[in-house]
Amino acid sequence: MAAMSISGLAKAGGVGVETIRFYQRKDLLPTPEKQAGNDLSGGIRRYGEEDVRRLHFIRAAQQAGFTLEEIRTLLSLDAGQDRARARALAEERLVQLDEKIAQLEAARASLRQLARTCARSEEGPCPILQSFGV
Structure with a gap:
């Protein structure tokens, strides 16, 4: 899957762009650095397959009834395999x-x-x- 914009990530995850931004503010999803762009655009953030996987994980954990704080903990455990x-x-x-x-x-x-x-x-x-x- 090619790098995608925030709207592409939102579409791939079945959520709105504001949901992506909310998860970023809550430190559930990383906010990538802006890639160099022309003078008018100021660059654009690009998301990849790992971001889609993480977004699906967050949504599935919410469906299971986990709070955002619990999801944050689960995400850290995911990395450590605890x-x-x-x-x-x-x-x-x-x-x-x-x-x-x-x-x-x-x-x-x-x-x-x-x-x-x-x-x-x-x-x-x-x-x-x-x-x-x-």
């Missing part, structure tokens, strides 16, 4: 996800019960609105 620490981070994240899933399942069950109660009668105040304090 499998035990990477596994520990994944296991911690699994515990957090299990807790979140339990909360969401409880919320779903509660809302399902409220909807059933609401459907039983058209009389009086709405139990859904009442439960939310309206």
Whole structure:
């Protein structure tokens, strides 16, 4: 793959240019030096296959629910191949996800019960609105 502009990197990663810049500000993606250009352009930054790989890694880690700080740690582990620490981070994240899933399942069950109660009668105040304090 030939060197690409920031817009090419964004397209290859399925994100917007501002997302690339955000990741750069958060030190998740490196900001390459500008290559020499003419007097008007002032040069252009070029990105390569490693930048695309890193961007895909960041996006996949976000999809798995890792925070940006955790992703930064994972990226540093990626370079050092610290499998035990990477596994520990994944296991911690699994515990957090299990807790979140339990909360969401409880919320779903509660809302399902409220909807059933609401459907039983058209009389009086709405139990859904009442439960939310309206």
